Amino acid sequence: MEDKLAIHGGTKVKQTPFGSGSRFGVDEVKQLAEALEQNTLFYHSGRKVKQFLEDFNALYGISYSVAVSSGTAAIHTALGAAGITVGDEVITSPITDQGTLVGILYQNAIPVFADLEPHTYNLDPRSIQSRITSRTKAIVVVHLAGNPCDMDPIMEIARKHRLIVIEDCAQSYLTRYKGRLTGTIGDYGCFSTNDFKHISTGDGGIVTVNSGLEEDYYTVHAFADKNYRRFGDQVMKDLTYLAPNYRMTELQGAVGIAQLKKLPWICKRRNRYGDRITAGISGLKGILPHHVEGGNTCTYWFYMLRIEEKQFKCTREEFSKALISEGVPNSAGYIPMPVYMQPLFQQRTAYRGSHFPFELSSTSYEEGSCPTAEQILKTAIRIPVNEFYTESDIDDIIKAVRKVAIHYSI
Numbered sequence: 001m002e003d004k005l006a007i008h009g010g011t012k013v014k015q016t017p018f019g020s021g022s023r024f025g026v027d028e029v030k031q032l033a034e035a036l037e038q039n040t041l042f043y044h045s046g047r048k049v050k051q052f053l054e055d056f057n058a059l060y061g062i063s064y065s066v067a068v069s070s071g072t073a074a075i076h077t078a079l080g081a082a083g084i085t086v087g088d089e090v091i092t093s094p095i096t097d098q099g100t101l102v103g104i105l106y107q108n109a110i111p112v113f114a115d116l117e118p119h120t121y122n123l124d125p126r127s128i129q130s131r132i133t134s135r136t137k138a139i140v141v142v143h144l145a146g147n148p149c150d151m152d153p154i155m156e157i158a159r160k161h162r163l164i165v166i167e168d169c170a171q172s173y174l175t176r177y178k179g180r181l182t183g184t185i186g187d188y189g190c191f192s193t194n195d196f197k198h199i200s201t202g203d204g205g206i207v208t209v210n211s212g213l214e215e216d217y218y219t220v221h222a223f224a225d226k227n228y229r230r231f232g233d234q235v236m237k238d239l240t241y242l243a244p245n246y247r248m249t250e251l252q253g254a255v256g257i258a259q260l261k262k263l264p265w266i267c268k269r270r271n272r273y274g275d276r277i278t279a280g281i282s283g284l285k286g287i288l289p290h291h292v293e294g295g296n297t298c299t300y301w302f303y304m305l306r307i308e309e310k311q312f313k314c315t316r317e318e319f320s321k322a323l324i325s326e327g328v329p330n331s332a333g334y335i336p337m338p339v340y341m342q343p344l345f346q347q348r349t350a351y352r353g354s355h356f357p358f359e360l361s362s363t364s365y366e367e368g369s370c371p372t373a374e375q376i377l378k379t380a381i382r383i384p385v386n387e388f389y390t391e392s393d394i395d396d397i398i399k400a401v402r403k404v405a406i407h408y409s410i
Contacts, residue, residue: 007325014327021388031254050252060064063216064209071192073246074105074205078188094338119291125153137166146299171301175268199259201252274300280398286311326400340365
C-alpha cells in the first residue's frame with residue numbers, strides 16, 4: 001500500500017533531528033591565541049598566514065599559493081596577475097555566484113557565458129569553443145558543488161587558443177578530476193574560506209600558482225597587496241599598474257591552520273554521503289541524480305538533483321514542498337536565474353551611470369542564450385549535505401525522495 005505523503009497528513013519520513021556539530025573548537029582558539037601573542041596581525045610580519053599556506057601547499061602538492069581576503073578576491077587576483085585587461089572577454093559559467101564575475105568586471109573585461117552539461121551542471125567544452133572570439137583571453141571554470149568540470153578538453157581548447165584557465169574552486173575542496181586535484185590543473189586555482197564553504201576563516205581565500213615559476217608567484221603575491229612586493233626583509237613599492245589590497249590577516253590564517261587539519265575528514269564524509277544519495281535514488285522514474293563522471297571525486301558542497309515534470313503529476317515546487325514536509329530541507333533550484341539575466345547584465349551597468357566596459361563588446365545577454373543552464377535551474381532541487389550528518393540521516397533523505405517520487409509518478 002502506498003505511503004501517504006506527510007503533506008497530505010501521512011507520517012513524515014524524518015523523525016529525528018539531523019546530525020550537527022561544532023565547526024570550531026580548542027584548536028582554533030589555540031591558534032588564535034598564538035597569533036595574538038605575536039603582537040602583530042599583519043601577514044608579512046607574523047607566522048600564521050605563512051604556516052596556513054605551507055600546510056595548504058603540502059596538502060595540494062604544490063609549490064606556490066597566495067592568501068587573500070575572499071574567494072572573490074582570489075579570482076580577481078588571478079585575473080589581474082594574468083594580465084586580463086580592458087575589453088578582454090572571459091568565458092565562464094552562467095550558474096555561479098557573483099563572486100566569480102566581480103573580478104572580471106573590475107578588470108574592465110567582459111563576461112561571456114557558455115552553456116552547461118545537463119547532469120554535472122558544469123561548463124560544456126563544446127559551448128566554450130563556440131563562444132571564443134578574437135577578444136577571448138581567459139576561461140574561468142566553476143567546479144559547481146564540488147563536482148569537477150571536464151578539464152582535459154577545456155585545457156586542450158585553452159592551449160589551442162592560448163587562453164588562461166582559472167579554476168573557481170570555492171565549492172570544490174579536495175575534488176579530483178581523473179585523480180588530479182581541482183585547483184592544480186589550470187593556470188590558477190581560486191578557493192574561498194568564507195563561512196559557507198567546506199572550511200571557514202570567516203572570510204578569506206587562496207590562489208594557487210600552477211606554473212611553478214617563482215616570478216609568477218611574485219606577480220600574484222604583489223597583485224593581492226597593492227603591487228607592493230614584500231619578500232624577506234625587502235619591500236618594493238615602485239608601482240607599475242593598479243592593484244587592490246586583498247591581504248589576509250593573521251587571525252584568518254590562524255583559524256585556517258586548524259581548519260585545514262579537518263578538511264580531509266570533511267571532504268571524505270561529504271563525498272560518501274553524496275554518492276550514497278545518488279546510489280539510493282538512481283533508477284527512480286523522473287529523477288535525474290547529481291551526476292559525477294567515472295574516475296572523478298565530488299565533495300558535494302550540496303547535492304542537486306533534477307526532476308522531469310512530465311513524469312510526475314506535480315510541479316517541481318510541489319515536489320520540493322512535499323520533501324520539506326517529509327522532514328528533508330531543500331530548495332527549488334539553486335539561484336533564481338542564470339546570472340546573465342540579472343539587472344547588471346540586462347542593463348549593462350557595471351558602474352552606476354555608465355555602460356562601460358560592456359560598450360566595448362558586442363556580447364549579448366539574452367534569455368535563451370544558455371538553454372541547458374536555464375533548464376537546469378527550472379528543474380533542480382537542492383538538498384544540503386553536511387559532514388555532521390549521520391548514516392541514518394542519509395537513509396532518510398533517500399527514503400523521502402523515493403517516497404515523494406513514487407507517490408507523484410505518472
